[in-house]
Amino acid sequence: MQKKSFLLSFIFLITLISSVTQNQAVSIPIFSINISESSTLVPNWSNISLIYPNQYHNPIELLEEINQLNDTAPEIIDLFSIGKSLQGRDIYCIRITNEQNTNLKAGALILSGIHAREQISVETSLRFLLRLVNNYGSHEDITEYVDTQEIFLIPSLNPDGLHYVVGNDTLLGNEWIRKNLRPFDEDGDGSFDEDPEEDTNGDGIISGYEIYEWTDDNWVLTDEYLEGNDTDGDGLINEDRIGGVDLNRNFAYRWNDSSLESGFGSDPSSDTYPGATPFSEPETQVFRDFVNDKSFAAAISLHSGINATLFPWASGYTWANPTLYNNMFNDLGQILPNRFFGQGVQTLYSVAGDWADWMYVERDCLVPMTFEIYHNGSSDDLGQVEEENSTYRRVRWDGMYGYFAPEESGYYFDSLWEDIQPAFDYWLDITPRLKVQVKSIKGGTNTGNTVEVRLSIINLSPRINTIENLKVVYENFDSVLPSGWSIPGISPGTNVHDSFEFELKQPLTNGKNITILIGNNFTGYTPIVIQEKISTQPETTPFNVVAPFLAIPVLVLAKKSFKSRGKK
Numbered sequence: 042m043q044k045k046s047f048l049l050s051f052i053f054l055i056t057l058i059s060s061v062t063q064n065q066a067v068s069i070p071i072f073s074i075n076i077s078e079s080s081t082l083v084p085n086w087s088n089i090s091l092i093y094p095n096q097y098h099n100p101i102e103l104l105e106e107i108n109q110l111n112d113t114a115p116e117i118i119d120l121f122s123i124g125k126s127l128q129g130r131d132i133y134c135i136r137i138t139n140e141q142n143t144n145l146k147a148g149a150l151i152l153s154g155i156h157a158r159e160q161i162s163v164e165t166s167l168r169f170l171l172r173l174v175n176n177y178g179s180h181e182d183i184t185e186y187v188d189t190q191e192i193f194l195i196p197s198l199n200p201d202g203l204h205y206v207v208g209n210d211t212l213l214g215n216e217w218i219r220k221n222l223r224p225f226d227e228d229g230d231g232s233f234d235e236d237p238e239e240d241t242n243g244d245g246i247i248s249g250y251e252i253y254e255w256t257d258d259n260w261v262l263t264d265e266y267l268e269g270n271d272t273d274g275d276g277l278i279n280e281d282r283i284g285g286v287d288l289n290r291n292f293a294y295r296w297n298d299s300s301l302e303s304g305f306g307s308d309p310s311s312d313t314y315p316g317a318t319p320f321s322e323p324e325t326q327v328f329r330d331f332v333n334d335k336s337f338a339a340a341i342s343l344h345s346g347i348n349a350t351l352f353p354w355a356s357g358y359t360w361a362n363p364t365l366y367n368n369m370f371n372d373l374g375q376i377l378p379n380r381f382f383g384q385g386v387q388t389l390y391s392v393a394g395d396w397a398d399w400m401y402v403e404r405d406c407l408v409p410m411t412f413e414i415y416h417n418g419s420s421d422d423l424g425q426v427e428e429e430n431s432t433y434r435r436v437r438w439d440g441m442y443g444y445f446a447p448e449e450s451g452y453y454f455d456s457l458w459e460d461i462q463p464a465f466d467y468w469l470d471i472t473p474r475l476k477v478q479v480k481s482i483k484g485g486t487n488t489g490n491t492v493e494v495r496l497s498i499i500n501l502s503p504r505i506n507t508i509e510n511l512k513v514v515y516e517n518f519d520s521v522l523p524s525g526w527s528i529p530g531i532s533p534g535t536n537v538h539d540s541f542e543f544e545l546k547q548p549l550t551n552g553k554n555i556t557i558l559i560g561n562n563f564t565g566y567t568p569i570v571i572q573e574k575i576s577t578q579p580e581t582t583p584f585n586v587v588a589p590f591l592a593i594p595v596l597v598l599a600k601k602s603f604k605s606r607g608k609k
Contacts, residue, residue, distance in 0.1 A: 072482045072483070072492075072549075072571055072572065072573060072574060073571075073572045073573070073574040074479050074482060074569065074570070074571060074572075075569070075570040075572075076477060076478070076479065076567065076568070076569050076570075080139075080141060080142065080188070081139070081178065081184055081188055082116050082117070082139055082141055082177075082178065083178065084114070084116075084177055084178040084179075085116075086113045086114050086174070088175040089109065089110070089113050089171065089174065089175065090171075091106060091167060091168075091171065092105055092106055092109060093105075093106070094451045094454075095449065095450060095451035095454075096449045097160045097163070097164065097206075097207045097214075097446070097449055098160075098163060098164070098167070098203075098207065099203060099204055099207040099208065099209050100130055100197065100200040100203055100204050101209070103133075103163065103167075103196060103197060103200075103203070104131075104133065106167055107120055107133060107135055107167075107170070107196065108120065110135070110170055110171075110174055111135075113174065114174045114177070115140075116139070116140055116141070117137055117138060117139055117140065117173075117174070117177055117187055118135060118136075118137060118170075118174065119135070119136040119137075119138075119140065120133060120134075120135055120136075121133070121134055121136070122134070123195070123327050123328075123330075123331045124323065124326070124327030124330070124331075125323060125327070126199070126200050126201045126221070126323060126324055127201055127221055127222055127223055127322065127323050127324065128201045128222060130200040130201055130204070131200070132195065132197070132198060132200060132324065132327050133195070133196065133197075134193055134194065134195050134331065135170060135193070135194045135196070136191055136192070136193055137170070137173050137174075137187060137191075137192040137193075137194065138187060138188075138190065138191045138192065139187055139188045142188060142189075144558070144565065144566055144567070144568050145558075145560075145562075145565050145566045146189060146190050146191045146474070146565035147189065147190045147191070147338070147472050147473060147474040147563065147564050147565040148190065148191050148192075148193065148335055148336060148337050148338075148472075148563075148565075149186075149190050149191070149192045149193070149337065149339060149340075149468065149469055149472045150193045150194075150195075150332070150335075150337045150339075150340035150341070151166060151169065151192070151193070151194045151195070151340070151341050151342075151343070151465075151468075152195050152198060152328070152340065152341070152342040152343070152396070153165065153166040153194075153195065153196055153197065153198075153342070153343040154166075154195075154196060154197030154198050154199055154200075154202075154203055154343075155198045155199055155288050155289050155342060155344070155396070156199065156202070156219050156220075156287075156288070156289065156344060156445075157199050157201075157202025157203055157205065157206045157218045157219055157220070157221075157284075158202075158206050158216050158217065158218055158219050158445045158446065159343075159344055159345040159346065159445050159446065160203060160206055160207060160446055161345050161414065161415050161445070161446040161447065161454070161457070162343035162344060162345060162414065163196050163197050163203065164454050164458075165343055165414060165457070165458060165461070166194055166196045166343065167196065168454070168455070168458040168462075169194070169458075169462075169465050170194065170196075172462065172465070173186075173187060173192070182466060182469075182470070183466075186469040186470070186472075189474050189501075189565070190469065190472055190474065190565075192469065193335075195328070195331075198288065198324050198327075198328060199221055199288060199324055201221060201222040202218050202219075202220065202221055202222060202284065202285070205218050205222065205283065205284075206218050213240055213245070213247075215237075215238060215247055215283070216247070216445075216446070217238060217247060217249065217267060218283060218284055218285075219284075219287065219312050220284040220285035220286055220287050220288070220312065220314065221284055221285040221286050221288055221322055221324055222283060222284045222285050223284060223285040223286045223309075223316070223322065224283075224284075224285075225281075225285075225309035225310075226281065227280060227281045227282065227309055227310050228273070228275065228277070228280040228281045230273060230275070230281075232273065232281070233281070234281055234282065234283045234284075235272055235273050235281050236269070236270075236271070236272045236273050236275075236277070236278065236279060236280055236281040236282070237269065237272075237279070237281070237282050237283045238267035238268060238269045238279050238282060238283075239268065239269045239270055239272075240268060241268050241269060241270055242268070246268075246439050247267055247268050247269075248267070248268045248437050248438060248439050249265065249266070249267050249268070249437070249438040250265065250266050250267070250268075250427075250435060250436065250437055250438070251264075251265045251424070251435070251436045251438070252264040252265065252433075252434070252435055253433070253434040253435075253436070254432060254433060254434075255431065255432045255433075255434075260434055266278060266279050267279050267282075280310075282310065285309075285314075286309075286314055286315070286316040286321065286322050287304065287311075287312065287313045287314055287315060287316075288322060288324050288325055289304075289342075289392075289394070289395060289396055290303070290304035290313050290314070290315040290316070290392070290393060290394040290395070291315055291316045291319065291320060291321060291322050291325045291394055292319065292320070292325060292329075292394045292395060292396050292398070292399035293319035293320060293394070293399055293403070294356070294394065294395070294398045294399040294402050294403065295356045295393050295394065295395075295398065296315060296318075296319040296393060296394040297315050297319075297393055297394065298356070298393040298394075299393075301356055301391040301392060301393045302390040302391045302392070303390055303391065303392045303393065304392050304393035304394045304395070305393050315393060315394050319394065328396075332400070332404055333404075335562075336404075336405070336508075336561075336562035336563045337400075337404070337406050337409075337563075338406065338407050338408065338471075338472055338473050338502075338505050338508050338563045338564075339406070339407065339408040339409075339410070339468060339471055339472055339505060340397075340400055340406050340408070340409045340410070341409075341410050341411075341412050341468055342396055342397065342409070342410070342411050342412070343412055343414055344411055344412070344413045344414070345413060345414055345415035345416070345445050345446060346413060346415070346416060346444065346445045347389070347413045347416045348380045348381045348413055348414070348415070348416045349381065349389065349411075349412075349413040350370060350373055350381060350410065350411075350412060350413075351389070351397070351410065351411040351412075351413065352366040352369075352370075352397070352408070352409075352410055352411075353397050353398050353401040353409060354398055355391070355392040355395035355397055355398050355411070356391055356392060356393060356395060356398050357391055358391065361401055362407065362408075365407070365408070365504065365505070366408075368504060369408065369410075369471070369504055372467065372504070373464060373467065376463040376464065376467060377460070377461060377463060377464055378460050380416075381413075381414075381461070396409070396411075397409035397410070397411055405508060407505055407506075407508055408471070408505060412461075412464065414457065414461055415445070415446065415447060415457060416444075417444055417447070423438060423439070423444065424436040424437065424438050425437050425438075425439070470502070470503065471502050471503060471504045471505050472502060472505070473500055473501070473502040473505045473506065473507050473508065473533070473563060473564050474500075474501050474502065474564055474565060475498055475499065475500065475501070475507075475511075475531075475559070475560055475564050475565070475567055476498070476499040476501060477496060477497070477498050477499075477559055477567040477569070478496060478497040478498075479494060479495070479496045479569060480495045480496055480497055480538070481493075481494075481495045482494050482495070482571065484542075484545075485545070486545070486548060486549040486550050486573045487545065487548050487549075487550065488545055488546065488547055488548050489544060489545060490544070490545050491542050491543070491544055491545075492542065492543055492544075492545060492571070493540060493541075493542045494540060494541055494542075494543075494569075495538070495539075495540040496538070496539060496540070496559075497536060497537070497538050498511070498528070498531060498536070498537055498539065498559070499531075499534075499535070499536045500531040500532065500533055500534060500535055500564075501534075502533050502534070503533055503534050504533050505533055506530055506531065506532050506533055507530045507531045507561060507563060507564050508530070508561070508563040508564075509530060509561045509562075509563060510527035510528060510529055510530050510561070511527060511528040511529075511530065511531070511559060511560055511561055511564070512527055512528075512558075512559070512560065512561055513527075513528065513541055513543070513557055513558070513559055514557065514558050514566070515555075515556070515557060515558070516556050516558065516568075518558075521541075521543045521557050522541055522543065526541070528541070528559070543557075549571065549572060549573040550573055552572070553572070553573075554570050554571060554572035555570075555571050555572075556568050556569065556570050556571075557569050557571070
């Protein structure tokens with residue numbers, strides 16, 4: 042009987058040892074995580090140059106240039122029209138991005154050519170495009186910007202005005218035109234634009250004249266006019282000029298506000314005439330409709346006539362975001378020649394209907410900056426006194442070249458671009474975009490199970506926050522998180538750690554996966570693909586570890602007990 046008891050004890054312990062020392066077929070979910078970070082293309086194109094490097098581009102030549110860019114690097118260049126001008130010309134936009142990366146990205150916007158006679162802004166935008174195409178894949182920062190952003194460039198919002206300013210083989214350029222070409226009957230004779238400025242002496246220049254009278258010990262401007270003929274025979278010249286509406290006074294925010302200094306009134310002959318209503322012009326309507334379904338944390342509009350960096354408010358003498366704008370102003374002061382900052386501390390004069398104020402208020406664009414890129418410091422000496430006596434003075438201005446735009450020259454164009462190019466790199470760098478790292482993920486794999494995700498998120502912009510809180514959504518943009526939940530917005534250059542839980546709407550078994558997106562419309566969205574990794578692991582508990590060792594003394598005790606009983 043004792044031998045039988047010992048045998049049973051031995052068999053029981055051997056079974057116990059076997060059961061606890063073998064691997065348990067207990068499956069613990071292990072997740073495979075793939076963060077869809079931007080991949081870089083290998084450029085298959087050679088560096089390109091402008092077709093017309095030493096001249097101002099009219100709309101036809103401009104289209105040739107951007108078509109060349111599109112044909113050369115279609116993997117990163119997308120060319121399309123966003124609408125038509127008043128005279129039916131296409132208003133083109135170029136999107137620069139790595140098209141292989143299809144997730145929604147952070148957006149950057151550059152606008153130029155809003156004022157016709159500031160055509161140097163068009164030339165600058167073309168050189169910016171060349172920099173992106175020719176440096177993608179070789180310049181680390183440029184490559185990162187193109188991979189992670191959608192950079193939109195509108196090279197000429199006012200192609201009708203550009204056409205008349207630059208001219209062509211059959212049209213003499215008229216560099217005085219600022220506005221669009223909306224026709225008006227300014228002299229009330231029933232005809233439109235029938236008495237424009239003209240080159241009457243055939244020297245290829247339309248001169249401007251200013252008349253001064255000596256009053257109270259000062260010369261006082263009493264009249265100004267342009268070279269021309271009395272085309273309609275009423276004894277006057279230039280009383281019914283070509284165009285128009287100042288597109289940069291035609292936006293809805295504080296439109297036609299007479300409490301401000303510029304951009305109000307009903308006189309269509311004024312260079313700052315704001316139009317009959319806000320967005321009365323097809324050019325501003327096209328721009329409004331284009332940006333209405335997009336989100337830009339930063340946007341820049343190129344102008345000329347002065348050197349200045351201007352932030353909202355254009356309609357006031359204060360900055361809408363003093364700390365941010367002051368920091369950016371100082372940043373730009375470190376990388377640009379000093380002459381660009383003589384006017385940048387405050388608004389030059391208060392403006393109604395300005396594009397930047399509208400972008401700030403209506404489109405939540407935190408930094409819509411007006412960048413004035415050219416001014417001739419000797420422009421005050423361009424006027425020549427033609428006639429003068431003790432009470433009368435007439436001054437002739439031979440065109441606006443040298444004031445709003447330098448003379449046509451590849452040297453001048455390129456040297457200006459070299460001066461201001463760092464500002465464009467800076468502009469792309471401050472666009473907020475995210476770098477996401479998943480630190481851990483755990484939970485179940487069946488429908489209805491909870492999954493917890495812990496992650497690290499970096500805002501790569503050194504100056505601009507994420508504007509809004511971050512969302513966690515599915516690919517169809519339905520929210521992953523419970524209603525009202527989001528990840529708090531991230532400050533510039535900050536790395537935050539956060540976590541969230543969500544309930545699976547579908548199983549992750551049998552090779553199925555789920556994609557969630559993290560970000561917002563300003564930063565773009567980073568996709569995270571979650572999948573169950575097929576694996577089984579032994580379920581390790583304290584008992585699993587010590588049970589085999591406990592069995593040994595049990596056997597020893599059983600054996601001693603058996604011997605002890607055998608001696609009796």
